[in-house]
Amino acid sequence: MRVLLRLAVLSLKSRMVTTGLTLFSIALSVLLLVGVDRIRQGAQEGFSSTLSQTDLIVGARGGSLPLLLYSIFHIGTASNNISYSSYEHFRDHPAVLWTIPFSLGDSHRGFRVVATDDNFYEHYRYHKDHGVTFTGGARPEGIFDAAIGSEVAERLHYHVGSKIILSHGLENISLFKHANKPFTVVGILAHTATPVDSAIYITLYGDEAMHIDWKDGTPPAPGEEIPASKIRKEDLHIEDVSAFLIRTRSRVDTLLLQREINTYREEPLTAIIPALTLQELWSMLGYADVALSLVSGAVLVVGLLAMLIALYTALNERRKEVAVLRAVGLHVRQIFILFVMESTLISAAGAALGLATAYGLLWLLRSPVEVHYGIPLEMVGISSRVFVYITVVVVAGSLLGCIPATRAYRNGLIDGLNAQ
Amino acid sequence: MGMFPTISTATPSSLTRSNNLPAIHLQNVLFAYERKTPLLWIEELLIDDGTRVFLHGPSGSGKTTLLGLIAGVLRADKGSVKVFGKDLSRLSATAQDRHRGAEIGYIFQSFNLIPYLSVRDNIALPCQVHARRMKRITASTLDAEVARIAERLDLNGCLHRPVTKLSRGQQQRVAIARAVIGAPRLMIADEPTSSLDRNRQEGFLRLLIEVCNEARATLIFVSHDDAMMSCFERHISMAEINRVHS
Numbered sequence: 001m002r003v004l005l006r007l008a009v010l011s012l013k014s015r016m017v018t019t020g021l022t023l024f025s026i027a028l029s030v031l032l033l034v035g036v037d038r039i040r041q042g043a044q045e046g047f048s049s050t051l052s053q054t055d056l057i058v059g060a061r062g063g064s065l066p067l068l069l070y071s072i073f074h075i076g077t078a079s080n081n082i083s084y085s086s087y088e089h090f091r092d093h094p095a096v097l098w099t100i101p102f103s104l105g106d107s108h109r110g111f112r113v114v115a116t117d118d119n120f121y122e123h124y125r126y127h128k129d130h131g132v133t134f135t136g137g138a139r140p141e142g143i144f145d146a147a148i149g150s151e152v153a154e155r156l157h158y159h160v161g162s163k164i165i166l167s168h169g170l171e172n173i174s175l176f177k178h179a180n181k182p183f184t185v186v187g188i189l190a191h192t193a194t195p196v197d198s199a200i201y202i203t204l205y206g207d208e209a210m211h212i213d214w215k216d217g218t219p220p221a222p223g224e225e226i227p228a229s230k231i232r233k234e235d236l237h238i239e240d241v242s243a244f245l246i247r248t249r250s251r252v253d254t255l256l257l258q259r260e261i262n263t264y265r266e267e268p269l270t271a272i273i274p275a276l277t278l279q280e281l282w283s284m285l286g287y288a289d290v291a292l293s294l295v296s297g298a299v300l301v302v303g304l305l306a307m308l309i310a311l312y313t314a315l316n317e318r319r320k321e322v323a324v325l326r327a328v329g330l331h332v333r334q335i336f337i338l339f340v341m342e343s344t345l346i347s348a349a350g351a352a353l354g355l356a357t358a359y360g361l362l363w364l365l366r367s368p369v370e371v372h373y374g375i376p377l378e379m380v381g382i383s384s385r386v387f388v389y390i391t392v393v394v395v396a397g398s399l400l401g402c403i404p405a406t407r408a409y410r411n412g413l414i415d416g417l418n419a420q
Numbered sequence: 421m422g423m424f425p426t427i428s429t430a431t432p433s434s435l436t437r438s439n440n441l442p443a444i445h446l447q448n449v450l451f452a453y454e455r456k457t458p459l460l461w462i463e464e465l466l467i468d469d470g471t472r473v474f475l476h477g478p479s480g481s482g483k484t485t486l487l488g489l490i491a492g493v494l495r496a497d498k499g500s501v502k503v504f505g506k507d508l509s510r511l512s513a514t515a516q517d518r519h520r521g522a523e524i525g526y527i528f529q530s531f532n533l534i535p536y537l538s539v540r541d542n543i544a545l546p547c548q549v550h551a552r553r554m555k556r557i558t559a560s561t562l563d564a565e566v567a568r569i570a571e572r573l574d575l576n577g578c579l580h581r582p583v584t585k586l587s588r589g590q591q592q593r594v595a596i597a598r599a600v601i602g603a604p605r606l607m608i609a610d611e612p613t614s615s616l617d618r619n620r621q622e623g624f625l626r627l628l629i630e631v632c633n634e635a636r637a638t639l640i641f642v643s644h645d646d647a648m649m650s651c652f653e654r655h656i657s658m659a660e661i662n663r664v665h666s
Binding site for chain 1: 484487488491493494513514517518520521522524526528531532533534535536537541545546548549550598610
């Protein structure tokens with residue numbers, strides 16, 4: 001058996017180019033299959049662990065998914081804001097333990113600006129019970145103070161004391177810049193592997209101050225600007241927020257409160273339970289997952305067929321080799337095993353290579369994907385589904401190998417020692 | 421008819437191994453690829469252990485078929501084919517293959533070598549496949565045995581070269597080395613010189629016979645070139661032993 005294995009390996013090595021190409025095509029299909037699956041599960045776990053201990057997310061009346069995406073994952077924008085009085089109403093509701101308000105809409109060089117208050121630093125939780133901490137500086141207190149996520153600090157080389165100018169809107173190159181009201185970085189947040197890393201946090205007052213001299217969504221005309229130095233907290237009056245998170249006192253309160261918010265008469269609001277909305281997201285993505293898996297499956301079939309063709313076409317050239325092996329005393333069954341071994345080795349090596357590449361890429365692309373698309377990917381272990389994929393690839397490889405092996409077996413019987 | 425003896429020409433040889441069994445004994449052997457057209461019919465063929473046999477005959481006379489029967493890749497339809505006392509027709513296919521691997525060294529006309537193995541690995545292969553041949557090596561390790569045989573056949577310079585880099589003559593000498601390692605009792609050479617040029621043929625033949633004598637092996641040498649006949653103790657003409665005439 002060891003002799004056969006050695007022969008199989010050396011024989012494959014001698015046909016380096018075809019072996020390599022076949023191996024590559026199988027690895028590619030495994031990479032696709034596993035990649036799709038890992039990204040799906042990685043994204044699920046990443047999304048799920050981005051927010052914890054929050055019972056409800058409240059925003060203006062609208063779809064639950066957009067609300068979840070813009071408030072937590074910084075994907076998309078709020079269609080409408082909530083009046084501050086409505087926020088105050090629920091903040092002071094007896095069933096509510098704490099709230100975190102978010103005001104969104106500005107950006108800085110592609111990174112989102114989130115206006116919030118101290119509750120964010122106090123109560124925001126991710127990965128079950130991790131809170132937001134600082135690697136440098138402290139939380140923003142003044143009107144023009146800002147705290148930046150670790151990714152922002154790293155990418156833009158900012159440190160405590162850096163002056164930053166925020167842009168109106170979310171475009172990378174914004175037409176309107178709040179150039180006359182620069183902010184100062186006072187704190188840098190620790191890495192969280194969530195969208196928090198690529199956001200800039202200011203106070204609700206800061207957000208209000210930036211727009212104090214704006215009228216109906218347009219910047220002030222020259223000469224009408226109010227300089228930053230003249231703005232005081234007491235003059236600022238917070239008018240609205242984009243969304244807020246709620247922690248209720250009990251599970252029962254959550255459902256009652258959700259109902260109460262959704263039927264609130266003063267203002268049309270939507271309250272969602274984050275875990276349920278995530279579930280909605282997965283069932284939507286399920287179709288894409290199935291489609292991608294089907295495509296990867298087709299690629300796998302092509303890869304295995306390529307292997308079959310490569311092994312089969314080599315058969316004629318190898319008749320003499322088989323005759324020599326027969327002369328040395330290998331029986332036809334061993335010849336059969338030799339050929340099946342080759343196909344098994346190729347598919348196993350291809351599967352291993354594909355698997356390794358999938359995890360390698362996942363590891364490499366994790367942080368860029370999170371930064372650019374806001375999709376958090378967790379490194380996840382080998383799931384039973386991946387295990388099934390790998391087994392199918394190797395078993396299918398060996399089964400397909402039986403076709404050229406049978407042919408070689410028959411050739412061996414017919415040719416005997418006579419394949420000159 | 422015939423200037424050559426056809427049946428039971430036992431040439432006594434000083435190099436015969438100790439047992440008295442004939443190397444090959446065929447009785448009433450009938451073989452046909454297709455039922456109604458038998459290809460080979462041999463009433464009796466006896467080859468003594470240690471004999472050097474020259475087997476000749478035109479192509480189509482059944483030489484290759486006879487070799488196939490002796491080597492145990494073909495199975496006689498009738499009669500018995502005994503090689504060192506073992507009746508091959510009673511052995512299973514696997515047992516035949518094992519018997520061949522352990523007792524027979526086979527040299528082809530050309531393309532004797534596995535292209536993806538080094539010269540060393542090609543020579544060592546029979547011992548790796550068959551424990552019985554491994555047991556019979558005289559050196560202490562397989563590597564030493566390969567080196568010893570390579571030295572004998574003037575191949576020690578190219579042990580680690582890929583076989584594709586060898587000349588024809590060298591390739592055929594590697595084939596001898598592979599056939600002779602682990603001292604099989606029977607060596608079959610199927611027109612091994614036909615791919616060599618004239619002046620190489622003689623050297624090759626002399627070397628082959630010497631090596632066989634040293635290993636005390638029976639040699640069946642197939643050729644259509646009668647010029648080499650004189651080097652052999654016994655000559656068998658296919659036309660005379662095969663009752664089927666084409």
